[in-house]
Amino acid sequence: MAAGPMTSPVRYDPLDEATLADPYPQLADLREQTPVAWHEAMECWLLTRYEDCLRVLRDHETFARDPRRVGVQVPHAHLSVQVLDPPQQAGVRSLFMTALHAQDLDALQRSVGQTIHERLRQCAGQPVAEAMRDLAQPVALAAIAGLLGITPPPLAEWVQTSDAIMRSMDAGLNPELIEPSRRARGQLSDLVSSWFTATGRPSGLLGHVRSHAPHCGPEQAAYIRHTARVMFQGGYSTLTAALGNVLHTLAHHPEIGPALRQHRDLVRTAVDELVRFDGPVQGTTRLATGDVTIGDVHVRRGEKVTVLFAAANRDPHTFEAPDRLVLDRTPNRHLGYGWGTHACLGTVMAQRVLTVLVDALLDTQIWPRPAGDATRRPTATMRTFARLPLSLHP
Numbered sequence: 001m002a003a004g005p006m007t008s009p010v011r012y013d014p015l016d017e018a019t020l021a022d023p024y025p026q027l028a029d030l031r032e033q034t035p036v037a038w039h040e041a042m043e044c045w046l047l048t049r050y051e052d053c054l055r056v057l058r059d060h061e062t063f064a065r066d067p068r069r070v071g072v073q074v075p076h077a078h079l080s081v082q083v084l085d086p087p088q089q090a091g092v093r094s095l096f097m098t099a100l101h102a103q104d105l106d107a108l109q110r111s112v113g114q115t116i117h118e119r120l121r122q123c124a125g126q127p128v129a130e131a132m133r134d135l136a137q138p139v140a141l142a143a144i145a146g147l148l149g150i151t152p153p154p155l156a157e158w159v160q161t162s163d164a165i166m167r168s169m170d171a172g173l174n175p176e177l178i179e180p181s182r183r184a185r186g187q188l189s190d191l192v193s194s195w196f197t198a199t200g201r202p203s204g205l206l207g208h209v210r211s212h213a214p215h216c217g218p219e220q221a222a223y224i225r226h227t228a229r230v231m232f233q234g235g236y237s238t239l240t241a242a243l244g245n246v247l248h249t250l251a252h253h254p255e256i257g258p259a260l261r262q263h264r265d266l267v268r269t270a271v272d273e274l275v276r277f278d279g280p281v282q283g284t285t286r287l288a289t290g291d292v293t294i295g296d297v298h299v300r301r302g303e304k305v306t307v308l309f310a311a312a313n314r315d316p317h318t319f320e321a322p323d324r325l326v327l328d329r330t331p332n333r334h335l336g337y338g339w340g341t342h343a344c345l346g347t348v349m350a351q352r353v354l355t356v357l358v359d360a361l362l363d364t365q366i367w368p369r370p371a372g373d374a375t376r377r378p379t380a381t382m383r384t385f386a387r388l389p390l391s392l393h394p
């Protein structure tokens with residue numbers, strides 16, 4: 001049995017150019033050679049087998065999301081549904097879940113569909129579209145703002161704020177990212193506070209949240225505000241990344257267009273498979289609340305364990321032909337939306353937006369084609385594009 005972080009160091013740099021371009025061969029090597037591997041720079045155990053990842057996500061008693069459970073302080077402003085663990089998390093998570101299910105998602109889907117069609121028309125008028133700027137970002141912002149029931153901030157300003165925050169997820173790898181993200185977080189907090197003090201009849205998901213939690217104490221009120229912030233910023237950046245990744249995959253697999261046109265009923269399963277195949281969230285971290293064994297490795301209390309969704313989703317023990325896109329893959333228990341008590345709160349919404357995108361491409365007969373070098377953002381946690389030049393013409 002390996003005994004703690006002194007053993008089995010690995011050479012895996014998620015920000016290396018080749019890894020950013022295609023992380024899957026390296027993740028497959030890790031899974032085969034050191035499925036539970038200590039990463040010196042990230043100071044964590046990397047998990048690459050599906051079953052190990054699932055176990056950690058399910059067992060929130062042993063694997064904490066909330067660092068305070070192992071004695072690590074957390075700034076108060078970070079305490080949201082994303083950081084709190086059960087039982088503290090339960091109230092705020094169910095409040096947001098209920099609010100989500102109370103929304104008219106069909107109407108929202110129609111309105112997102114209109115935005116996508118408008119944007120596709122504009123993209124078709126240019127020789128080359130910058131798909132992140134011209135399609136993914138505006139569509140994601142319209143979808144999240146519509147869901148929450150808020151007026152969207154100006155797109156260009158918002159993109160900058162969101163980028164600074166997203167990059168800070170990798171502050172463990174690059175401490176220079178901390179300060180710009182602190183400023184951006186301040187701007188975002190001001191924006192979120194304005195939604196909670198706005199007068200007039202609140203609508204959308206936040207309207208529901210505000211009207212169903214009018215008399216909660218100051219601590220709960222803070223968790224709610226912080227969760228609204230995560231829904232907005234996290235939801236926007238992840239959805240933007242997902243839209244970009246899906247467009248990129250479709251552009252590089254032109255055979256999908258005719259296959260889906262022939263079997264329109266496969267769009268739903270195809271959309272899920274596209275998230276398994278190249279999802280936006282590469283991993284997440286938990287902390288061991290006690291000494292525990294994973295595979296043949298002894299993990300000590302307080303050590304970080306990083307679940308690599310991207311690796312788990314290509315594990316050949318769970319997925320047949322994991323490197324192939326199987327449009328009707330069923331069941332498809334991928335971890336692209338996480339699992340367990342911290343599973344994505346926006347899954348239903350995200351699936352609808354991606355479905356509308358694929359439907360719109362099929363209806364308009366506009367199929368994305370590569371039109372220049374796409375560039376990945378140098379971010380380890382979020383897999384997304386900085387530039388995605390595509391030709392979007394019928």
Ligand code: HEM
Pocket residue numbers: 081082083093144147230231232234235236238239242275279280281284285309335336337338339341342343344345346347349350351
């Ligand atoms: C295709 C798009 C999306 C993907 C692939 C995705 C993926 C994920 C994943 C993997 C997690 C779990 C992380 C963990 O276990 O630490 C997560 C959490 C979360 N997601 Fe998403 N997400 C997407 C879109 C959205 C959208 C649109 C929203 C909001 C409307 C959203 C809101 C959240 C929230 C609030 C959490 C935290 C839940 C908790 O910790 O209890 N996501 N997402």
